[in-house]
Amino acid sequence: MEALFFILFGAIAVGGAVMVVTRRHPMVSALYLILTLFAVAALFVLRHAHFLAAIQVIIYAGAVVVLFIFVIMLINVPESRLPVERATIVRVAGVIAAGLLILESAVLARRFAMPKAPVSGVGTVEAVGRALFTDYLLAFEVTSVLLLAAVIGAIALSNKKL
Amino acid sequence: MNPALFDLVVAVARIAVMLAFCLTLVVVFTWVERKGAAYIQDRRGPNRAAIFGIRAWGLFHPMADALKFLFKEDFIPDRAHRLFYQIAPMFALAPVIMTIAVIPFGPDVTLFGRRIALQIADLNVGILYIFAVSGMTVYGVVLAGWSSGSKYPLLGGLRSSAQMLSYEVSMGLSLMGIFMVFQSVRLSQIVAAQGGLLFGVLPKWGVFVQPLGFVLFLVAQYAEANRTPFDLPEGESELVAGYHTEYGSFKFSMFMMAEYFHMVVGAAILSTLFFGGWQFPYLGDTGFLFPGGAGFALPPALVFLLRIGSFVGKVVFFAWLYVWVRWTIPRFRYDQVMRLGWKMMLPLSLANLFATGLILLLPGR
Amino acid sequence: MPSLTIDGKAVDVPVGTTIINAAEKIGIEIPRYCYHKHLSVAGNCRMCLVEVEKFPKLQTACSTVVTDGMVVRTDTEKVRKAVTGVLEFLLINHPIDCPICDQAGECELQNYYMKFGLHKSRFALEDKVRKKKVQDIGGQIVLDAERCILCSRCVRFLEEVTGTRELQFFRRGDHSEISVFPGRPLNNNYTGNLADICPVGALTSKDFRFKCRVWFLKAFPSVCTGCARGCNVEAFFKGDILYRYKPRVNEAVNRAWMCDFGRLEYKKANNARLLVPFVREDGREKMMSWGGLLPQVAYRLKDAVEREGPDAAAVIASPQSSNEELYLVRRIASDLLGTKNLAFTSRVPGDGFSDGFLIRGDKNPNSRGAQLLRIPGGPAFDELVVKIAAGKVRALLLFGDVLGDLTQEETAGLLSMVPFVAQAGTNEGPVSAVATAVLPIASVAERGGTFTNHAGRVQRFHAGFPPRGKAKDTIGFLTSLANRLGAGWAFDGEASVFRALAATEGPFAGMSYESIGSLGQEAKG
Amino acid sequence: MTIGIRKVARPREMTFPESLYLVEIVKGLGVTMGHMLRNIVRQEGIMTMEYPEVRRRMPPRFRGRHRLMRRPDGSPRCVACYCCATACPAKCITIVAGESPDPAVEKYPVRFDIDMLRCVFCGLCVEACPCDAIRMDTGWFTPPDDSREKLIFTIDVLLEK
Known part of the structure; x- marks a missing residue:
C-alpha cells in the first residue's frame, strides 16, 4: 500500500517536474511546480513527517x-511572444548530464538505503523544533541572519531614499 | 460488524454530515447576509421568492439563486485562457472545503462500543494543515484574475492575493501564543485543553488567555476571507467586481460559495481556537460544576447535546459576526490595509508572541 | 395700359384687369373665397374688400376693374375691420370640426382666421344651424353642407367647365345650403376638381378621405400618366407612398383641372409593384440580384443575335417610358443589337374613351414621343407580334406591364413562343406573370424625365423620392445593360441623356431642361 | 460691505482610544444591531416600498403612462386628427384613421399606437389634443416588458384605464 502511494506520488512529482521545464507557457510551468510540491509533500506524509509536509505546502x-x-x-x-526553445548541443549535453546525475543518486541511495519503516515522532512539530533548536541551532541562526540580510538588502536596493 | 467496514462507514458518514452542516450554513448565510443587511439598513430585504405562495421571509431566495446560477449560460470570454479560467473557481472552492477535515465538531462519542471522534481527521499538525490548505485559495484568486484576459480581474486578483499573503503572516504569528499556551497544534487537544478553568473562575478559553491574539487573528481572518472591511478585490468604482468580473453562472457561484464557506470555516476555527470549540462553560462530562463548588449532574446524552449545540451556536454567532461587521464598518483604503497588516498586525503579533513566551517562562511555572 | 398704385406700389396692367389680379402681379395677395382665376367672378363672399380712393365704400377687388390713376389700399384699418367682420359672419355657422376635416391644413378659413380673425365666437354653440354632414353626392366627392361658406365656386365650375350643373343652392338665409338635386348625383369625369376648388372642407375627396393629414405631405411637380394629354400635376407623398395628385396650373395643357381617372393614377406607384428582380425557372420564381440578373439578360440577347442573326432578338418599347428612356431603348435595339425588331405598344387596352375636354383616347403619356424618336408603332407592332407568334424571336426585351391591347391569355400565349423574355416594368401584370426575367424599375414618382403629350409638348416629371425596394432607375438600368452589350456609355441621370437626345434628334433640337421649364415646350414636327 | 466670516469646525484629532478603533467599532456594531433589532420587532422604521403592490403616489402633474379617454357611450374620444402625432417630438404615435360607422363621429382611429420605447414623456401630445382624448394622468410608469412588440401600446391597451 505504502509502496504503491510512494510510486504514485513519486511519479507525479517527477512528471510534474518534467512538465515544469518543458512547458512553453510560464504560468503552466508554475502550476506544474505546485503539483510537484504537493506530491513531494505527500511523500513527506508517507514518511510521517506531517510538519514538514505542512510547512512545504x-x-x-x-x-x-x-x-x-x-x-x-x-x-x-x-x-504569441513567448520564446521558442530549440534543442542545442548544450541542452542535449545538459539532459545527458542530468540523466547521469539521477543514475548516480540512485546508486548512492541504494548504498545508504533508507530505513524500511518510517520512524514515528520524527516529523512532529515537537521533534522538528527540538532538532532545530538543539542540534542545528547554529545553522538555523546563520540561515535566519542570512535571510534578514537578504530582506534588508532588498529594501535597500528598491528604496534609495531609505 | 467488520471493524474495517465500520471505520469506512463512520468515515464516510462523518464527512457527509459535516459537509452537509457546513453547506447548509453556507446556503443559510447567503440569505442571512441579505436579510441582515436589509434590516440593518432599514430595508425589507429579499421576500419575493415563493413556493406555492409561501414566501417564508425570502428563505427560498438561495434556492432561486442556485437554480439561476445552474441554468445561466456558462460563458467563457474570448480572451480568457480557457484551462485556467475553468480551474480557477475550483482552486477557490476546494481548499476551503478541505479545511473542514480537521475541525472537531464535538466530543468523542461511543457507538457500538467504539470511540468515534467527531472530527474527520485528527492530524497532529492540525492548524498547520489549515494554513497550508487555505493558503491555496490565493491561487483561485490569482488564476481567476490572470486568466480572464481582462484588466479589472487582473488588478483585482493582484490586490487580493497580495492582501491574502500579507495577512497570512500575521495570522500564523497571532496563533503562536495559543500553541504555546495549549502546548499543541492538534485541534482536538487544543479544544480539550480549553475545558479547564482560569483562576478558578473563567473558562480557560483562548480568548481569555490570548485576548490580543484573538483580536489579531479575527482581523487577519477577515482579511483572508476578503470580507469587509478588507473587501478590496471587489471595488465597483475602480475594479468592477475584481477577479470574478468575467465570471458567470456556476463558476461565479463557486466563488460565491467559497466566500461563504470561508466565513463558516473561519467561524468554526475561531470558536475552536478561542472559544473552547464544543466546550460548554462549567460543563464537565457528568454535569455542571460551577466555581465555588455548586453543580448538578446531567445525563450524558444531554451533556453531548449541550456541547454540540455550544459548538453550533458559536459557529453561527461568528459567521453572523462576519455579516454584522460587513454592514457596519466601511472598507479601508488599500494602503491602509497594507499599513495595518505590516506595520500594526505583524509587530503586535510578534510582541504578543514575545510576551506570551515571557509569561510562560517567568517564575510560577 | 392703365397704371394704378396698390398699397403705394405702382403697377401697369392691361385694360379690363381686376384689382385682385393687378395686386397679384405685384405680389399682394388679397383674401378671397369665391374668386377663382379660372371661373367667372361672383363677388359674393366679400372677403376681397379693398379701399379705393374716391369711392365712398369699400370695393370688391375681384370685380372692380382698374382705371388709370386708381389708388388702392388693402392694408388699412377699415379694410381689416371689414374683412374680419366678413370672416366672423362666415364662421358663425361653421362647425369648426377641423380635427376630423380633411381640409385642415390647406383650409382658407383656417388661414384667414389666423391672419385676420383670432376672435372668440360671439355666437352660442346651440344656436348654430345644423346641416347634413357626410353626404355622398357621387363622383369622388363627399359633401359636408355645414362646412360650406356658400362661395359658389363649385356651382360655377359645374356650369362653366363641365356644363353639367349638378350642384345648386337650396333654401334661404341661414339655411341656405348647397346640394345635388334628388336622384341626380354628380355625373361627370371632373368631380375631383370640386375638392380642389372648394376653399373650405365642404367638398372633400372620397379617395383621399382620412388617408393622411396634409401637413405631413410633401409635393413635387409631375405629369399625369393616365392619357396622352399629360396633365400637369402636383404629386403629394409621405415617405415612399404617393397619396394624391392635384392639378398644376398649365394654361396650355390642362388649365387648372384634371380628370377623375388621372387622379387615381397615383395608385400605380403604390400597389402591385414589382420590387425585386426575379427569374422564372420551371414555373417557379427565383429572386435575383441586379448584379446577377443583368449579365444574364445581356448574355441572352447577345447570344440570340450571335447565333441566329440580329433579327432573332426583339425589343418592345413602352409608351409609358420617358423620351430619354425610349431614346436609349432605340439605341440599344438598333445600334447594339442591330435588330430591326423594334416597336412600341401603341395599342391601348380598353375602350379608348375620350371626351372633347381633357381625356384622350390614347391612354399612354408618351406615344407621341416614341413616334418622334422614330420608334415604329401601330402596324410595326402588329408585324412584330406576328413574328413572335411564328417563333422567330429567340430573345425579347420588353418594356411596360401590358402588351398593347392583348389580353392576359393572349400575352401568355405569345410570350410562350419566346425562350427568353426580359421585362422591365413597374407593376405586376400580364407580362410579369409570364416573363422569364423580371427587372423592376422605378415608378413615375421615383424617376425623372420628360413625356411628349399628344400635341407634341415635351413636359418634365420629377423624381419625388428614391425607388422603392430593389427597383432601379430606368436610365441607370439601360446604361448598365448597354455597357454589358459593349456600348461604353457614360450617362448619368436623365439630364445627360436628354442632352444627347436633343443633340441628335431633330424634333427635339435645341431643347434643354431649362427651356422646357415647369410648363413644357412644343417639339418640332 | 464686509464679508461675514463663519467658523467651521475642523475634524479634531482623534483621542488615543479612538485611534485604536476597537471601541469605536464595537459602538458601531451596537448601532447597526440596534437598527436591526428595532426593524425586526417593529416594522415601521422600514423604508422599503413593496413596489408592485404598493405604489408611490405621484404628484398630480406627473406625466405618466398615456391613456385614451372614452365618450359617455364608451367609444374612444379620439377623432384621429393627428395633432398629437404632429406635435410628438419623438414620432412615437402612429394613427390610422377610418370612417366611423357613427355618422356623428365621422372619423375615428382604427389604429392608435404609442411606441413606449420611443416616447420621451414630454406631454406635448396631451397639450396638442383638441378633444382631451389623450391624458398622461395615470400616475403610472410604463411597465417593463420582454419584447419590443409588447411595448408598442395599441388603442385597446391605451383605452383600458
Missing part, C-alpha cells in the same frame, strides 16, 4: 510559487 506552494505567479502576471508576456 505553506511556504513553497502557498507563498513562493504565488510570488512566481505574481511576476509572471505582471510581466504578462502574450502567448
Whole structure:
C-alpha cells in the first residue's frame, strides 16, 4: 500500500517536474511546480513527517510559487511572444548530464538505503523544533541572519531614499 | 460488524454530515447576509421568492439563486485562457472545503462500543494543515484574475492575493501564543485543553488567555476571507467586481460559495481556537460544576447535546459576526490595509508572541 | 395700359384687369373665397374688400376693374375691420370640426382666421344651424353642407367647365345650403376638381378621405400618366407612398383641372409593384440580384443575335417610358443589337374613351414621343407580334406591364413562343406573370424625365423620392445593360441623356431642361 | 460691505482610544444591531416600498403612462386628427384613421399606437389634443416588458384605464 502511494506520488512529482521545464507557457510551468510540491509533500506524509509536509505546502506552494505567479502576471508576456526553445548541443549535453546525475543518486541511495519503516515522532512539530533548536541551532541562526540580510538588502536596493 | 467496514462507514458518514452542516450554513448565510443587511439598513430585504405562495421571509431566495446560477449560460470570454479560467473557481472552492477535515465538531462519542471522534481527521499538525490548505485559495484568486484576459480581474486578483499573503503572516504569528499556551497544534487537544478553568473562575478559553491574539487573528481572518472591511478585490468604482468580473453562472457561484464557506470555516476555527470549540462553560462530562463548588449532574446524552449545540451556536454567532461587521464598518483604503497588516498586525503579533513566551517562562511555572 | 398704385406700389396692367389680379402681379395677395382665376367672378363672399380712393365704400377687388390713376389700399384699418367682420359672419355657422376635416391644413378659413380673425365666437354653440354632414353626392366627392361658406365656386365650375350643373343652392338665409338635386348625383369625369376648388372642407375627396393629414405631405411637380394629354400635376407623398395628385396650373395643357381617372393614377406607384428582380425557372420564381440578373439578360440577347442573326432578338418599347428612356431603348435595339425588331405598344387596352375636354383616347403619356424618336408603332407592332407568334424571336426585351391591347391569355400565349423574355416594368401584370426575367424599375414618382403629350409638348416629371425596394432607375438600368452589350456609355441621370437626345434628334433640337421649364415646350414636327 | 466670516469646525484629532478603533467599532456594531433589532420587532422604521403592490403616489402633474379617454357611450374620444402625432417630438404615435360607422363621429382611429420605447414623456401630445382624448394622468410608469412588440401600446391597451 505504502509502496504503491510512494510510486504514485513519486511519479507525479517527477512528471510534474518534467512538465515544469518543458512547458512553453510560464504560468503552466508554475502550476506544474505546485503539483510537484504537493506530491513531494505527500511523500513527506508517507514518511510521517506531517510538519514538514505542512510547512512545504505553506511556504513553497502557498507563498513562493504565488510570488512566481505574481511576476509572471505582471510581466504578462502574450502567448504569441513567448520564446521558442530549440534543442542545442548544450541542452542535449545538459539532459545527458542530468540523466547521469539521477543514475548516480540512485546508486548512492541504494548504498545508504533508507530505513524500511518510517520512524514515528520524527516529523512532529515537537521533534522538528527540538532538532532545530538543539542540534542545528547554529545553522538555523546563520540561515535566519542570512535571510534578514537578504530582506534588508532588498529594501535597500528598491528604496534609495531609505 | 467488520471493524474495517465500520471505520469506512463512520468515515464516510462523518464527512457527509459535516459537509452537509457546513453547506447548509453556507446556503443559510447567503440569505442571512441579505436579510441582515436589509434590516440593518432599514430595508425589507429579499421576500419575493415563493413556493406555492409561501414566501417564508425570502428563505427560498438561495434556492432561486442556485437554480439561476445552474441554468445561466456558462460563458467563457474570448480572451480568457480557457484551462485556467475553468480551474480557477475550483482552486477557490476546494481548499476551503478541505479545511473542514480537521475541525472537531464535538466530543468523542461511543457507538457500538467504539470511540468515534467527531472530527474527520485528527492530524497532529492540525492548524498547520489549515494554513497550508487555505493558503491555496490565493491561487483561485490569482488564476481567476490572470486568466480572464481582462484588466479589472487582473488588478483585482493582484490586490487580493497580495492582501491574502500579507495577512497570512500575521495570522500564523497571532496563533503562536495559543500553541504555546495549549502546548499543541492538534485541534482536538487544543479544544480539550480549553475545558479547564482560569483562576478558578473563567473558562480557560483562548480568548481569555490570548485576548490580543484573538483580536489579531479575527482581523487577519477577515482579511483572508476578503470580507469587509478588507473587501478590496471587489471595488465597483475602480475594479468592477475584481477577479470574478468575467465570471458567470456556476463558476461565479463557486466563488460565491467559497466566500461563504470561508466565513463558516473561519467561524468554526475561531470558536475552536478561542472559544473552547464544543466546550460548554462549567460543563464537565457528568454535569455542571460551577466555581465555588455548586453543580448538578446531567445525563450524558444531554451533556453531548449541550456541547454540540455550544459548538453550533458559536459557529453561527461568528459567521453572523462576519455579516454584522460587513454592514457596519466601511472598507479601508488599500494602503491602509497594507499599513495595518505590516506595520500594526505583524509587530503586535510578534510582541504578543514575545510576551506570551515571557509569561510562560517567568517564575510560577 | 392703365397704371394704378396698390398699397403705394405702382403697377401697369392691361385694360379690363381686376384689382385682385393687378395686386397679384405685384405680389399682394388679397383674401378671397369665391374668386377663382379660372371661373367667372361672383363677388359674393366679400372677403376681397379693398379701399379705393374716391369711392365712398369699400370695393370688391375681384370685380372692380382698374382705371388709370386708381389708388388702392388693402392694408388699412377699415379694410381689416371689414374683412374680419366678413370672416366672423362666415364662421358663425361653421362647425369648426377641423380635427376630423380633411381640409385642415390647406383650409382658407383656417388661414384667414389666423391672419385676420383670432376672435372668440360671439355666437352660442346651440344656436348654430345644423346641416347634413357626410353626404355622398357621387363622383369622388363627399359633401359636408355645414362646412360650406356658400362661395359658389363649385356651382360655377359645374356650369362653366363641365356644363353639367349638378350642384345648386337650396333654401334661404341661414339655411341656405348647397346640394345635388334628388336622384341626380354628380355625373361627370371632373368631380375631383370640386375638392380642389372648394376653399373650405365642404367638398372633400372620397379617395383621399382620412388617408393622411396634409401637413405631413410633401409635393413635387409631375405629369399625369393616365392619357396622352399629360396633365400637369402636383404629386403629394409621405415617405415612399404617393397619396394624391392635384392639378398644376398649365394654361396650355390642362388649365387648372384634371380628370377623375388621372387622379387615381397615383395608385400605380403604390400597389402591385414589382420590387425585386426575379427569374422564372420551371414555373417557379427565383429572386435575383441586379448584379446577377443583368449579365444574364445581356448574355441572352447577345447570344440570340450571335447565333441566329440580329433579327432573332426583339425589343418592345413602352409608351409609358420617358423620351430619354425610349431614346436609349432605340439605341440599344438598333445600334447594339442591330435588330430591326423594334416597336412600341401603341395599342391601348380598353375602350379608348375620350371626351372633347381633357381625356384622350390614347391612354399612354408618351406615344407621341416614341413616334418622334422614330420608334415604329401601330402596324410595326402588329408585324412584330406576328413574328413572335411564328417563333422567330429567340430573345425579347420588353418594356411596360401590358402588351398593347392583348389580353392576359393572349400575352401568355405569345410570350410562350419566346425562350427568353426580359421585362422591365413597374407593376405586376400580364407580362410579369409570364416573363422569364423580371427587372423592376422605378415608378413615375421615383424617376425623372420628360413625356411628349399628344400635341407634341415635351413636359418634365420629377423624381419625388428614391425607388422603392430593389427597383432601379430606368436610365441607370439601360446604361448598365448597354455597357454589358459593349456600348461604353457614360450617362448619368436623365439630364445627360436628354442632352444627347436633343443633340441628335431633330424634333427635339435645341431643347434643354431649362427651356422646357415647369410648363413644357412644343417639339418640332 | 464686509464679508461675514463663519467658523467651521475642523475634524479634531482623534483621542488615543479612538485611534485604536476597537471601541469605536464595537459602538458601531451596537448601532447597526440596534437598527436591526428595532426593524425586526417593529416594522415601521422600514423604508422599503413593496413596489408592485404598493405604489408611490405621484404628484398630480406627473406625466405618466398615456391613456385614451372614452365618450359617455364608451367609444374612444379620439377623432384621429393627428395633432398629437404632429406635435410628438419623438414620432412615437402612429394613427390610422377610418370612417366611423357613427355618422356623428365621422372619423375615428382604427389604429392608435404609442411606441413606449420611443416616447420621451414630454406631454406635448396631451397639450396638442383638441378633444382631451389623450391624458398622461395615470400616475403610472410604463411597465417593463420582454419584447419590443409588447411595448408598442395599441388603442385597446391605451383605452383600458
